[in-house]
Amino acid sequence: MNLRVVGANLVVSIKSFYRERTAMFFTLAFPIILILVFGSIFMDQDNVSFELCVQDLDRTDSSAHLVKTLRLNGKFKITGIDPAINATQYVKDNKVNLVLIIPKDYETSFNQHIDTDDFSTSVTLTYVYDPSSSSVSTKMQILNAVFAVINQEMSGKPPFIRTAETSILTKKYRFIEFFIPGIIAMAVMTASLFGTVNLNTELRQKGVIRKLSTTPITRTDWVLSNILYQFTLAIVSTIAMLLVGYAVYNVSLQINAWLPVFIVLDVFAFVGIGMILTRFVKEAQSAAAAANAIMFPMMFLSGSFFPIEMMPGFLQTLARILPLYYVNEGLRASMVFVDHMTALRYSVIIGVFAAVVFILGIIATQWEEGK
Amino acid sequence: MTREAEHAIEVEKLTKRYGDLLAVNDISFNVRKGEVFALLGPNGAGKTTTVEIIDTIRTPTSGKVTLLGMNVTKKKHDIVPRIGVLPQGFSSFDRLTVRETLQYYSRLFHSRNTDVDGLIELVNLQDKAKEQYMNLSGGLKQRLGIAITLVNEPEVVFLDEPTTGLDPRVRREVWEVLLGLKKKGRTVFLTTHYMEEAELLADTVAIISRGKIIAMGSPGKLIESNANYLILTLQAVDEKAFHIVRKLGFEPVHDDHKNIKIRVGHTDDVQKILSANKDAGASLLSLDVRKPNLEEVFLKLTGEALREGPSGVRRTE
Numbered sequence: 001m002n003l004r005v006v007g008a009n010l011v012v013s014i015k016s017f018y019r020e021r022t023a024m025f026f027t028l029a030f031p032i033i034l035i036l037v038f039g040s041i042f043m044d045q046d047n048v049s050f051e052l053c054v055q056d057l058d059r060t061d062s063s064a065h066l067v068k069t070l071r072l073n074g075k076f077k078i079t080g081i082d083p084a085i086n087a088t089q090y091v092k093d094n095k096v097n098l099v100l101i102i103p104k105d106y107e108t109s110f111n112q113h114i115d116t117d118d119f120s121t122s123v124t125l126t127y128v129y130d131p132s133s134s135s136v137s138t139k140m141q142i143l144n145a146v147f148a149v150i151n152q153e154m155s156g157k158p159p160f161i162r163t164a165e166t167s168i169l170t171k172k173y174r175f176i177e178f179f180i181p182g183i184i185a186m187a188v189m190t191a192s193l194f195g196t197v198n199l200n201t202e203l204r205q206k207g208v209i210r211k212l213s214t215t216p217i218t219r220t221d222w223v224l225s226n227i228l229y230q231f232t233l234a235i236v237s238t239i240a241m242l243l244v245g246y247a248v249y250n251v252s253l254q255i256n257a258w259l260p261v262f263i264v265l266d267v268f269a270f271v272g273i274g275m276i277l278t279r280f281v282k283e284a285q286s287a288a289a290a291a292n293a294i295m296f297p298m299m300f301l302s303g304s305f306f307p308i309e310m311m312p313g314f315l316q317t318l319a320r321i322l323p324l325y326y327v328n329e330g331l332r333a334s335m336v337f338v339d340h341m342t343a344l345r346y347s348v349i350i351g352v353f354a355a356v357v358f359i360l361g362i363i364a365t366q367w368e369e370g371k
Numbered sequence: 372m373t374r375e376a377e378h379a380i381e382v383e384k385l386t387k388r389y390g391d392l393l394a395v396n397d398i399s400f401n402v403r404k405g406e407v408f409a410l411l412g413p414n415g416a417g418k419t420t421t422v423e424i425i426d427t428i429r430t431p432t433s434g435k436v437t438l439l440g441m442n443v444t445k446k447k448h449d450i451v452p453r454i455g456v457l458p459q460g461f462s463s464f465d466r467l468t469v470r471e472t473l474q475y476y477s478r479l480f481h482s483r484n485t486d487v488d489g490l491i492e493l494v495n496l497q498d499k500a501k502e503q504y505m506n507l508s509g510g511l512k513q514r515l516g517i518a519i520t521l522v523n524e525p526e527v528v529f530l531d532e533p534t535t536g537l538d539p540r541v542r543r544e545v546w547e548v549l550l551g552l553k554k555k556g557r558t559v560f561l562t563t564h565y566m567e568e569a570e571l572l573a574d575t576v577a578i579i580s581r582g583k584i585i586a587m588g589s590p591g592k593l594i595e596s597n598a599n600y601l602i603l604t605l606q607a608v609d610e611k612a613f614h615i616v617r618k619l620g621f622e623p624v625h626d627d628h629k630n631i632k633i634r635v636g637h638t639d640d641v642q643k644i645l646s647a648n649k650d651a652g653a654s655l656l657s658l659d660v661r662k663p664n665l666e667e668v669f670l671k672l673t674g675e676a677l678r679e680g681p682s683g684v685r686r687t688e
Binding site for chain 2: 002004005007008011012015016019020206207208210211212213214215216217
């Protein structure tokens, strides 16, 4: 190994990257855009307010009180609808997904229930809704919960089952704080895998590798300079993502020694996979397709964007054999939970994986021409 | 002078197989230090395989190749710093400038004293020193490739088809650079399918066909020993001259420009043909008498002709 040669290669890679503005944009800006988009979507998840249309056919104090109760719940911005309007037609014409109808005899039934203790008396509120809307079921669940509380209070008995919340975290974390470590893992994976496959396939196809094989540079020098280049990109990209996270969302993430450890392991693992793929990809045109075939399932199944608990059981099992899952969870363990033992456990798993694929990658790398 | 001191390259009974394909078939030759050696042949003849075995890119199936006194299969790491190679279809990093590319290759060879400016001047790329590789034309890229082969001041330079695919004007520009190397006394191993290139540049030409070397020597000697005749070319008004020549017992043929080409033994035959045409009243627009070139030698030895197609693609006939 010759450090001067490795350094020369590193400089060439960085200069080429800097001068290839499109590649630079997608490597550095794309993960930041993801953070900004997803961060904005989920930033005020606890303060989400739904539009709710209410048609009060009763127009009494009791029905007005019910509407006020819904308004005070804080989850709804309520719009009243003229009782003369056909609610079904209103939903269709105005592109709203739900109208709550309070029936005409609401107060009569309410008073009968209270005054006579006639528990068989009930009133039916109607949901007129558009089932094709994705948020309508959430609205109805919230409404059902509100009405369940009202029903329970009207029974005059204290609730039998009460709940108490105890978070395993000392601090309440937001979605963005779980999201950023996942995006760091994903961005490093993408750059390492795609960069390795694309660069090596293109240089091999163009004959640059053939020319290099007639110089004193060795396969070890070449592979090492690739690793250093990807690590440099990963560090720059991670710093940019964290800066955006701190500046825009004021995230509370712990930066400790585990961060570079997981980045290094992420780079080694996916450069290794990239080197193995390069052996089998003959043309630059098919390099992107081959890299995507590995990257996309990894991206969506290993918990970078959403928790794997949301997925069906067999996909969760699949996720646990994907290397990116251990980088995601390792980074979250260190940056969010500050759980060093869990971070250690995941680093060992991804470390063993990275060592195996990297050695296989070196073996697979065809530095010299087919003899 | 010992044999090792005299020869930069020694090839003995070299054979290379790719599965059932016999690419190089038991060839032997030597290249003297300081000479320009051209391996001439059509595509698929075994030129690139031969040069890539000698310059350590490939390994032979059998036989022995010694370069600068070292076995190429055993001493690759000692040989590489002492040679310069321009592989066929050379390419470099798109986003590096001419100067940066030369500096990069200089670092790969651990050369601290490479005269980058001198190399840029040698290949006449002063105006393009800050231009990125991707923006260079084909000819400029080849000139840069030649400059790269010289960054380590190599004792032997290998150029595998350095002018293939270039238009005639650019090809001549590259030849100028190669003539400069020749003047400096470099040992150059050149593969080409251009007869003119081999005749102009090479001290020794080896003609290779179907993996075998079928003739070797200086261009002059090859022509003298294999084509001891003259080529008479007549530009005639009509077909009358063609028939007159045939009646005289010669075997005229038409070339691509409808000229009449006749192979004659000596200048008396030329006089005889001209007199016969004059007596018969056949009008001739022009005539040309010349010695045969390597193309005719190649044709005679292999029964094949080497030609460059209109798009620059070479074809074998």
